[in-house]
Amino acid sequence: MTLFVDMDEVIADTYGAHIERFNARHGTALSREQCMGGEVWQQVPEYRQTIWNHYYEPGFFRELNPIAHSQEVLRELVEKYEVFIASAAMQFPNSLKEKHEWLDEHFPFIHWRNRILCGDKHILRGDILIDDRSHNLETFQGRSILFTSPHNIHTTGFERLDNWQDAADRLL
Amino acid sequence: MTLFVDMDEVIADTYGAHIERFNARHGTALSREQCMGGEVWQQVPEYRQTIWNHYYEPGFFRELNPIAHSQEVLRELVEKYEVFIASAAMQFPNSLKEKHEWLDEHFPFIHWRNRILCGDKHILRGDILIDDRSHNLETFQGRSILFTSPHNIHTTGFERLDNWQDAADRLL
Structure with missing residues (x-):
């Protein structure tokens, strides 16, 4: 059985990195909790472009922290599924090697x-896709699972995993 | 209709680049014609690793010549198909940005x-795959088309395109 797993916000903490970079440079105290229900930039809309530009900074993708328990659970999942990491990365050419x-x-x-x-x-063929973006899940032909991220907490209509322990319970 | 097109040896002339690099460095006169029916290294088996190492040289993939008529024909194909370029590039991390x-x-x-x-x-979902490697075509669920390259001239069992003019005749 083929299982596709997204990177950003599923196994790599891009959200945390945006907040950390923004706070370090602006002396602010944005928190993950505060961003619940939206994108990071929506808390500071006048800095939307500044936050977007993080994606183009060398090292941004290379230095991300893994999402809690993603490593240990994926290590078990590869024993049971044919696991592929699938990231929509083409928009950021510098991210390719870093990822x-x-x-x-x-x-x-x-x-x-x-x-x-x-x-x-939408060109992926397989059985399960775990992703934090509903637009990716909508076009997938198999079992689509939404991985909880601050921006999608109000999204409905998908099977949902709140964290990697939840994934272990459901998929192992 | 979704059409996947491979890069190396379909739209990018890796074969020619191997021959050119080898000749320039060894004072030899290897030719494309001479390599028909096999890989470049099979003409100089004692240099197999040398030729393989070309793939890791910065600039190798960036400097390839496009295959004859691939640009003009693909420009027409994108009007008729949803065209994706699909390259098995992960083995060569430096190639990602260059490609x-x-x-x-x-x-x-x-x-x-x-x-x-x-x-x-084998994770691709779509209608047509044009590729020079039979192992990629074998696992594809749609219409698999072999694109002629020196190494595959003796391969049988696939629909075949000999060149991009042939592709225009067949697919446009």
């Missing part, structure tokens, strides 16, 4: 054969 | 949303 290296460091048990960097996920 | 930039230069009409860099192509 590859990040996986080498944090998920060395995901072979390069099982990594996909694409622009749009 | 992206190469597409920006030579195929600017292929949007980043329509680019896929992966490890294994």
Whole structure:
């Protein structure tokens, strides 16, 4: 059985990185809790472009923290499923190598054969997709599972995983 | 209708680049004709690793020549099909950005949303795959088309395109 797992906000904490960079540079105290129900920039809309530009900074994707328990649970999932990491990364050319290296460091048990960097996920053929973005899940032909992230807490209509312990319970 | 098109040896002339690099460095006169029916290294088996190492040289993928008529025919195909470039590039981390930039230069009409860099192509869902490697075509669930390259001239069992003019005749 083929299981696709998204990167940003599912195994890599982009949300936390945006908040950390913004706070460090602006002396603010934005918190994850405060951002619940929206994107980070919506808390500071006048800095929307500033926050977007984080994506183009060298090192942004390379330095992300893994999402809690993603490593240990995925290590078990690869025993049971054919696991692929599938990231819509093409918009950020500098991210491609950084994402590859990040996986080498944090998920060395995901072979390069099982990594996909694409622009749009509707071309994926497989059984399960875990993703934080509903637009990716809507076009997937298999079992679509929404992984909870601050921006999607009010999204309905999908099977949902709140965290990786939840994923272990449901998929192992 | 979704059409996946491979990069190396379908729209990008890796074969020619191997021969050119080898000849320039060894004072030899290897030719494409001479390599028909096999891989480049099979003509100089004692240099197998040398030729393999070309893939890891900065600039190798960035400097490839487009395959004859691939640009003009693909420009027409994108009007008729949802065209995606799908390259099994994950084995070569340095190639990722180079391939992206190469597409920006030579195929600017292929949007980043329509680019896929992966490890294994059996995860692709779509209607047609044009590829020079039979192992990619074997696992594809749609119409599999072999694009002629020196190494596959003796391969049988697939619909075949000999060149991009042939592709225009068949697919347009």
